[in-house]
Amino acid sequence: MNDSEPLIVRIPADVARPDKIAYGFTARQLVILSVTGGIASSIYYVFRQVVPVVVIAAVALPLVALGAALALGRRDGLTLDRFALAAVLFLRSPKKVVAAPDGVVPPPRWCRLCGKLPAPLCLPVRAVRSDGALELADGGTAALVETSTLSFHLRTADEQASLVGAFGRWLNSLDASVQILVRARPVDLAGVVYAIEEQAGRLQHPALARAAAEHAGFLGRLNASRDLLARQVLVVVRDPHPPRGRRATVRDASAAVVLRHAAETQRALAALGVTTAVLDADAASRVLIECLDPGGWHPSGTALVDELITGLEVQ
Template identity: 65%
Template sequence: MKYEAEPPPLLARIPADIDKPDKIAYGLTFRQILIVALTGGIAAAVYYLCHQMLPVVILAAILLPFLALGIAVALGRRDGLSLDRFVLAAVSFARTSKRLVAAPDGVAGPPRWCRLRGKLPGPLRLPVRAVRSDGALELTDGGVAVLVEASTLSFHLRTTSEQAALVGAFGRWLNSLEAPVQLLARARPADLSDLTEVLEHQADELPHAALAAAARDHAGYLAELNSSRELLTRQVLVVLRDHPATSRGRRSVRRDASAAVVLRRAAEAERALAALGVTARVLNAQEAAQALTECLDSGGRHPLGRALPNEPISATAQHHTIGRDA
C-alpha cells in the first residue's frame, strides 16, 4: 500500500509587536532620529555660544552627560516601552489622582471658606454605562459591546492538514469581520465548592452504597484540593463592539439598533467559530456583570451562584446599571 506524504506545515511568521514603528536609517526609527538630532543640536548650540567663555573641560562635563541622557532616552526601553514614553506615562500617572469616586458630573470644589489639605478625589469614569437584559453592554461613548465566551482547542495535537484547515477557517472569520474585535484570554480563580456541594447532595440519592461512598470520597478530594491549592481556569472572551451611531434621533432608539447589530454579529461569530470546533456563546446579563466585576476586582472572590438539581431558577433583576443613566 502506498501512503501519500502529508503536505509541509504552513508557516506564517508574525512579529510579536505588530505596531512596531518602521526604521528609517541606521536601524533607528523616526522618533529616535528626532531625539538624537535635537540632543545633538542643543549640545552644538550650547558649545557654539559658550566655547569662548568656558573652558573645554567644563563644557565637556556639562554636555557629555546631556548627550548620554539623550542617547539613553532614544535607544533605551523599559517594560516594553521606549524611555521617553515611559517617562511621559510616569509623569501622567504621578499627576493623576489616585482616589477616584463615582461622580459622572465631576467633583465639586470646596467653598471659599474651607481650606483643603491635599487634592480632591478624581471622578471615576467607567467605560461601561449599563448592562442590558439581553447581555449587551451600553458604553459611555454611545456604543454597544457584547461579550462572547469561547472554548479552546488543542492545535498542536492536530495533523498538518487539520491545522491548515483550522488556520483557513479562522482566517475566513477574521476577514469577514466588519468592526474591530478584541480577543481576551484571562486566568480566573476556580472554585469547586459548588461542585462539591452537588456531589454531596446527589450521593444520598445514588442507588448503591458503593456509588454513594465513591461520590463522597470524590467530594472530599475536591474539597481538599479546593482548600489546599490556588486553582485557576482560563477564560477566553471575544468582545464585539458597534461604533457609536452618528445619526440623529433618540439615544435609546440608536442604542437598541446598535445592540441588535452587535448581537447579530455575535451570532455570526458563534456559527463561524463552531466550524473550528470552538464552542461559543453570548454571555447573558448576569454573566456579563460577573465578568466586569471580576475585571474590576481581579484579586477578590466573586462566586456566581449556581442552582442545585431540582431547584427552581428565577431572575429578579432584568437591568443592571453601572454609573448614571444618560
C-alpha cells in the same frame, strides 16, 4: 508545500510594532536621537570657546545617554519614553475617585475642606442593556463573546491548516476593529467539591462512591494549597459606525447592529471547534465587575432596574 508538513507561521508578540525607517530605527527613535544629538552639538558649539572640553563632555554625555536610553530602552513591554509619560500621567492623576456622573458637588462655603475633593470616576462603559449590549461612554456600543480554547499543536498538519484558514476567513470578514482579551481569573473549587461530595453518597456502587470521595478530597487539597487560575478569552465586538445621538431609537439600532455582529462572530468561531457564547446582561455585568475587582466576592443574580428582588444572598 507538502500537505504533511506542519504549518508554522511566526507572529510577533507586538503586533502593533512600528515600521523601521532607517538604520534599524523607527521614526520615534530617530526623532529622539536627532533631538538629543542636536542639543548636545549645540552645547558644544556654543560653549567650546569659554568652557573646557571636559566640562562640556560631563554635561553632554549624560544627556546623550538619557536620550539613547529613552530611544532604545524598554520596560514592561513599553518604550522608556512612553513608560516615563505613563508614570508622569499616573502621578498627576487623582488617586481618589467616586462614582459621580454629574460631577463632584463641592462642600458649602461654611465647611472647611481638608485636602482635595475626589475626582469623578470615568468608566468606558456607561450602561449594560438588558439584551447584553454595552453602551459606551463615547456613544458607541459593544458586545462580548466568550470563547473556549483548543489545542493547536496536537492537531495534524491538515487540521492546523483548516483551523488557520477558518480563523483567517473570520478575520477577513471583519469590517471593524475587534479586541481579543485573554485574561486569567481566580477559581474556587469549593462549590465543585461540595457537589461531588453530595452526589457521592447517592452512587449505587461503593467503589464509585469511594472514587468520588477521593476525587473530592484531591480537589479540596488542591484548592487549599494552590492559587488556581482559569483562562478566559473574550472577543469584544464594536459597532463599526457608532451613533452620534443619544436618543433611544439610535441606541437600539446600534445595539441591534453590534449584537448581529456578535452572532456572526459566534458562528464563525464555532467553525473552529471552540465553544462560543454571546454574553447576556448578567454575564456581561459579571465580567465587568470581575475586571474592576478581580478576586473579590460578587453576588450573583443581579436584578435589573424593573425587576423585583425576592431574596438576598448573604455570605
